[in-house]
Amino acid sequence: MSLIVDIRHPLGEVDLSAQFEAPGGVTALFGRSGAGKTSVVNAVAGLLRPRAGRIVLDGEVLFDAEQGIDVPLHRRRMGYVFQDARLFPHLNVRRNLLYGAPDDAGLDRVCDLLGIGALLDRRPVTLSGGEKARVAIGRALLSRPRMLLMDEPFASLDQARKDEILPYLERLRDEGGVPILYVSHAVEEVARLAATLVVLDRGRVAQAGPAEALFADPTLAPVLGPRAAGAILSGQVVGQHSDGLTEVAVSGGRLFLPQVAGTVGTPLRIRIEAQDVMLSMQRPEGVSALNILSAEVVQVHDGQGPGVMVQLRTGEDLVLARITRRSAEALGIAAGVRCHAVIKSVAVARGDVGVGG
Structure with missing residues (x-):
């Protein structure tokens, strides 16, 4: 499965102009705050209608400004994991996980994949930040999405909680079978998870390609930051x-x-x-x-x-x-x-x- 993005859209002081292709696996959108990462993900999800361009997922046109195509967000079948978990406080973990799922057929597998089987009867208020994040990812998976969109899902977590959850995301990447578009400005997350890297700088794609090659590209060091280059x-x-x-x-x-x-x-x-x-x-x-x-x-x-x-x-x-x-x-x-x-x-x-x- 591949995602092709070629969009233009005004964003305050900068104009978003993003062109890249995301193959299977994890593709990371990386850049400083304000680079346009969340706007790109929102356009893929159907939450933002770009001024121009097109978005194609696995051969299906989701958006085309010239042809007037704009597939509604509920028909795009994207699983979106936001910066905060956004769990329903009045529902236990099991009911949160199955909210939006067609059935419970994949519940056991998702619980095993993310290590959340012991949490099913608990309410969100009793969960740690890392546990809430894993439940949010599980809920998105159980909706049977064509692609997972993850917008800085660990932004509100401290380093200890990030270290706790990253192994589960590595397992999701290797065993989950769902392509992921992952937004982050944390280099350690991107380096551990991403096969493909899209570097955004002030609304434009500075470079896109295999993560190993881009992180070791000396010409990208000013964009990545001296500590990110390596x-x-x-x-x-x-x-x-x-x-x-x-x-x-x-x-x-x-x-x-x-x-x-x-x-x-x-x-x-x-x-x-x-x-x-x-x-x-x-x-x-x-x-x-x-x-x-x-x-x-x-x-x-x-x-x-x-x-x-x-x-x-x-x-x-x-x-x-x-x-x-x-x-x-x-x-x-x-x-x-x-x-x-x-x-x-x-x-x-x-x-x-x-x-x-």
Whole structure:
């Protein structure tokens, strides 16, 4: 299933002009507040009628301004999860989940997928923020949507609650069978969940494509923000060590990370921030950093101030290193130069490691 969006619409001080294609899996709309992310999702849902353009889902035209096509929102069959859970306070969890569902045929599967089976008889007022979010997602799934639309569903949650619910979303992505259009400005959520990334900047699509490639694109660093730029590496667990480290095989070698739950063979997505990568022209000896990957410089991109972004290829992966221009000149960093990327194990936060995908 694919979603094609090509719309224009005035939005206060900016004009929304969004063109992208979302294949199956999770497509994330990423950008700063006011970039136009929610307006795009609302247009797909049928809550916003764009001034011009068209929206096509799996070959069906949902909206076409020139042809006068505007499929009503209830016929688009979209499951919408808002920033707040919007549960009915007078209904228990079971009745909230089944509100809008044609029947209860999928209830057990959704409860298992989201870990909410024990909550069925409780009222929303007794639930934590993370539990409410999972129930809201379950309600949207049970309506049997063609696509899930999720507009910053964790915006009101603290980091602990986000860490609690992200594994359930990873499982939903891998087992749910429903494509997801996911809005967020939180880079750790997007890096863990999204296969496709659409970067919005002041109403326009700055770039769209595979998340791994875009996060490691140095030219996007000013739009993403210096802390968001980095790399997403795919790997799998190859060992759990008694000193609390997990050994992960990636295409460029091995990484040691603070312990990640998973048996040998568990697939992982690992986000590494550009500012946590150091470069060395020789393989360093006698250093505390455990992660040293052989790499080749692909390109060097000047940033604002004294820094530069260095894009590296290690194995089949792209990695970014954020270093000073002075260091780049002293080391002779340029396209084609071989070097080593050095990454401290403890620099990779637990929230930057996702399972599956």
